Amino acid sequence: MNFILILSLIATLNVGGTKQLSPQNSNKELNEKCLKCHSLSTLGYRDESSGLIVNLSVNPKEFYKSNHKDLECVNCHSKDFQTFPHPEKLKQENLYCLDCHKDEKEFSKFHFKSIESDFQNSIHYKLLGSKFNCFSCHDPHSFRINARVNQRVSETVLYDNRICLQCHNNETSIYNLSGKYLPSLDEVHSWLPHRDLHWANVRCIDCHTIPTKAGVSHLILPKEQALQNCVKCHSTNSILLQSLYKFQSLQTRNKEGFINAVIFNNSYVIGATRNYYLNLLSFIIFGVVILALTFHAILRWRSNKTKVEDELS
Amino acid sequence: MNYHKEYYYPLWLRIWHWLNALLFLSLIFTGINLQYASVTAPIIKFKNALLIHNASGIILTLNYLFFFTLNIITGNIKQYIPSVKNFLSKLIIQARFYLSGIFNKEDHPFETNKNQKFNPLQQITYLKIMYLALPLMIITGWALLFPEFLIKQIFGISGLTLTDIVHTVDGFLLSIFMFGHIYLATTGTTVASNFKAMLTGWHQTETHLNITGEVTNEK
Structure with missing residues (x-):
């Protein structure tokens, strides 16, 4: 017997019961038979070829919160698992997600x-x-x-x-x-x-x-x-918008930039967190200051010129 | 008009001032590089900008503490405290001079001397810059350097985001101040005289001779 399972409890359970699967049974009821053993956190065996422990435990709480929560065990696993002891050949079962x-x-x-x-x-x-x-x-x-x-x-x-x-x-x-x-x-x-x-x-x-x-x-x-390259994330066209913030930011980043998406998520990315209105305001203020100083300088230069001309005349 | 020179700016003040100026330029340049980082048009590498910005910020803090301490020890702090009496009207007089008098060959409305180096507008501006805006900049800068100690949320918004906004807005205001400060420094007796004064310590002051021939700074 290659399965070195924790068998002492299993003997008491009706794993290989005769109750037929029927549409009116919820998957929970059907899965219960499997989980009676497989919910044991220590359930596993040592694979002879690799020497590694193969974990056979399933946490029902986690399972019923997972994306597969509506599935029956045998939707993915072989129906032959409904017999106990499980047939030896099932150890070779090779599941592949993309089959579904x-x-x-x-x-x-x-x-x-x-x-x-x-x-x-x-x-x-x-x-x-x-x-x-x-x-x-x-x-x-x-x-x-x-x-x-x-x-x-x-x-x-x-x-x-x-x-x-x-x-x-x-x-x-x-x-x-x-x-x-x-x-x-x-x-x-x-x-x-x-x-x-x-x-x-x-x-x-x-x-x-x-x-x-x-x-x-x-x-x-x-x-x-x-x-x-820091700037790949730390810039307005941050690649985080195509990855981490892809789903949150699509709606909000068009005009307001990154700010809404990150404020709502309590995140902050230097170089990417920019506020459209603050940017606009700062450019306007900066422009006005430079123009005012230039205008002031021109007026000063002109008045000085007049002053020198007056003194000379 | 006659001029005489007075020793306004001691060595420690000049060292602080020019180091502060260099750090301001470095911080503004690297700060812009961080805030407006771009993949296609990087001015300098983000990582280098961050390193220079952080290092400049730390030196600025030490330089500020140097200024803060010596300003008290030497009594230079008195220069920053405006007298309450007629302060608003003095401010208006000074503002009016910059907005119109300066173009009409008028003299500076408030003469300065080594005990009263700043005009009222300079006093209130420098007071706010040195004892409000710059400390706020330093505090928020250090907070961004150690963001793990920041309050997670303030009024439902990330403490980090709020700190950054305050740091950026304050940095922008300080940059605007620097432009104004450099420009107004050209309004001395000559365009370059105030810059020379801050290099040598000796300030060129207009001298008015009173009727008895005594030199006075009062009008």
Whole structure:
């Protein structure tokens, strides 16, 4: 028996029950059978070939808040999982997000085809190949879209950065995946002014990807190509408008510039946070002052000239 | 008209003044570069602008503390405090001179001497600049240098955004002041005399001889 599951409890449960799936059953009721075991936080087994622990636990609270909350387990997983003990062959089950997401009309706005090609060109895929897949970052049992729906950019930043940090802030995870240790994040970001402030207010992917057709770019760049040109963000045509603020700022930035989008999100970006009216007022005041001083200087020069002429005559 | 020279500006004041002037230019130039940063037309690199701006701001703070302390120790601070008596009418007289008298060959309405270096308009302007606008600039500048200590929200708006707006508006007003200050410095006995005075310390003053032949600064 290759599954080294935590079996002691399972024996008492009616996992392989005979109740048939029917349309009137809510997915919660149907999923309950699976979650009786899979909600155990320690449920997992050690994969013999890799030696790594495979986590089989699903947090029901997180699942029912996730984008997949309306699904039944067997919508994605094989129906054969309804029998217990699960057949050995199911360990080979190979799920791929785009099997569902790629061609469905309702998902067209997410540009999954673009996400797929971005991913295949990303440094993760180039270095790790099939060892790296959607599930390496996105836990399908808890994943929620954020940037598109969350009004608070700070929450999106926190959520999205956590995805990167689950590996990049964890030496063991990185080593298990790539077989090497990477330099610490503090070290490689030491050049960045106000580093912690950047980390709290922009997503890793805002500098480590280039915007693509997809709502959230998945084209993760090699670290040498990560954005280091401050002005790309710190200017009126900030690339953050195409990435982090894409969904919030489309409506508000036309005339008023970046200011509304960032005020509402309690963010501030030097060079990008500009107020149209304050700018206009400052140019007018500056122009008036320069004109007044020039006019004054001309009048002084003319009166001095007259004065000299008077004295000479 | 006769002129005589008086030692107005001691060495410490001149050093502070010219260092302050250089830092103002540096801060305005780099500040504009930061505020109006552009990908297509960068004047200097954003990162360099930020570095120079921060370094200039820190030196400006030290320079201001130097000014603030010595201004008290030497008693120079008295120059900045306007006398309340007839102050408004004195202001109007001075403003009227700049707006019309200066074109009609009139003399400066208020003679200055080493104990009274500023005219009333200079007094009130310099007082506001040195004890209100510049400290506000320094405080907001340091707050932007350490934004993690800023109040997160003020009336529902980000504390950082508000601090930046105050810093930018104050910076703009100080820039306008600098233009006015440099221009009005050309209204001395000659166009260059006030600049020379701030370099050498010796100020050229108009001298009026009274009926007994005594030299006086009063009219």
